[in-house]
Amino acid sequence: MVFLGELFVDLPLPIDAENTFEGCGKCVACITLCPTGAILEPYVVDARKCISYLTIEHQGSIPEQYRALLGNRVYGCDDCQLVCPWNRYGQITDEQDFHPRTQLKDKDLLELFAWDEATFLKNTEGSPIRRIGHERWLRNLAVGLGNAQFSPAIIYALENKSSECSELVLEHIQWALAQQNDKQRVKLRKTQRLIRIIEKGLPRDA
Numbered sequence: 001m002v003f004l005g006e007l008f009v010d011l012p013l014p015i016d017a018e019n020t021f022e023g024c025g026k027c028v029a030c031i032t033l034c035p036t037g038a039i040l041e042p043y044v045v046d047a048r049k050c051i052s053y054l055t056i057e058h059q060g061s062i063p064e065q066y067r068a069l070l071g072n073r074v075y076g077c078d079d080c081q082l083v084c085p086w087n088r089y090g091q092i093t094d095e096q097d098f099h100p101r102t103q104l105k106d107k108d109l110l111e112l113f114a115w116d117e118a119t120f121l122k123n124t125e126g127s128p129i130r131r132i133g134h135e136r137w138l139r140n141l142a143v144g145l146g147n148a149q150f151s152p153a154i155i156y157a158l159e160n161k162s163s164e165c166s167e168l169v170l171e172h173i174q175w176a177l178a179q180q181n182d183k184q185r186v187k188l189r190k191t192q193r194l195i196r197i198i199e200k201g202l203p204r205d206a
């Protein structure tokens with residue numbers, strides 16, 4: 001198990017020799033795969049573009065240029081960890097606290113979006129997800145729902161929530177509704193085109 005962290009102290013500690021180990025070789029998988037292009041070059045990450053930062057640490061509005069790129073990643077990302085060949089050697093920990101929690105595993109975004117604050121707090125007890133709070137949870141989920149395929153149930157849930165949420169969440173709900181409505185228009189256009197093609201080419205079966 002590895003934890004990353006920093007200590008700020010004013011003690012004159014001995015300085016380690018420079019770490020010159022270079023484990024990446026010719027691999028650039030994480031740079032190529034990062035959904036938002038946050039890894040600018042080897043060893044350089046622009047945190048402002050990173051989905052983990054945007055969905056967990058960032059407190060305000062998620063910049064519009066990154067919303068579609070979030071996909072359904074509503075809390076963190078770690079695609080760069082999934083693709084890194086070094087992580088093949090990682091072992092699953094025996095520590096139960098790090099295992100998936102049933103109340104959060106394989107859930108539909110709509111189900112998570114329906115949680116009120118009390119349910120959110122209850123279901124995220126002991127999980128780091130809890131620290132982003134219910135408002136940012138809804139903000140992230142609204143973006144995820146906007147990125148989902150067109151669904152009348154999603155539009156209904158977004159509209160329903162918009163009358164009882166904060167300004168921050170509302171802004172993301174409005175964005176999500178615009179995405180869903182765009183997808184509905186595209187779907188309708190495709191259906192109408194298909195009907196026209198069949199009426200023209202196969203009038204007998206139309």
Ligand code: SF4
Pocket residue numbers: 033034035036037038039045049050051052053076077078079080081
């Ligand atoms: S966590 Fe995701 S968005 Fe952030 S650097 Fe890794 S792949 Fe990119």
Ligand code: SF4
Pocket residue numbers: 023024027028029030031080083084085086
């Ligand atoms: S995926 Fe892993 S090995 Fe490959 S460049 Fe990124 S950090 Fe290095």
